Amino acid sequence: MDFYACLLRCSDGSFYAGHTDNLDLRIAAREQGESSGYTAPRRHIALVWSESFGTRDEALAAERRIKGWSRTKKQALVEGNWERIKVLARNRQTGG
Incomplete structure (x- = not known):
């Protein structure tokens, strides 16, 4: 069975990071308002990134890990911009 980490973009432009073993079901439940919490008042949501894990x-x-990232770093993840992610990680480590 695969497990997924995912990043959703909410209607207000914010990001929501989560994990699940059924990506389609989880997103549908959040979109239909069946899940309370952060995304409930921010529907409509869109899956913008996911990765499977064992x-x-x-x-x-x-x-x-992703929940601890800045908005800029999350956006770089969505864009697949690994160079930008590396730069942002270095800046955080050096305080710059």
């Missing part, structure tokens, strides 16, 4: 723990670790 275990739930790996997917959860990816979710937690």
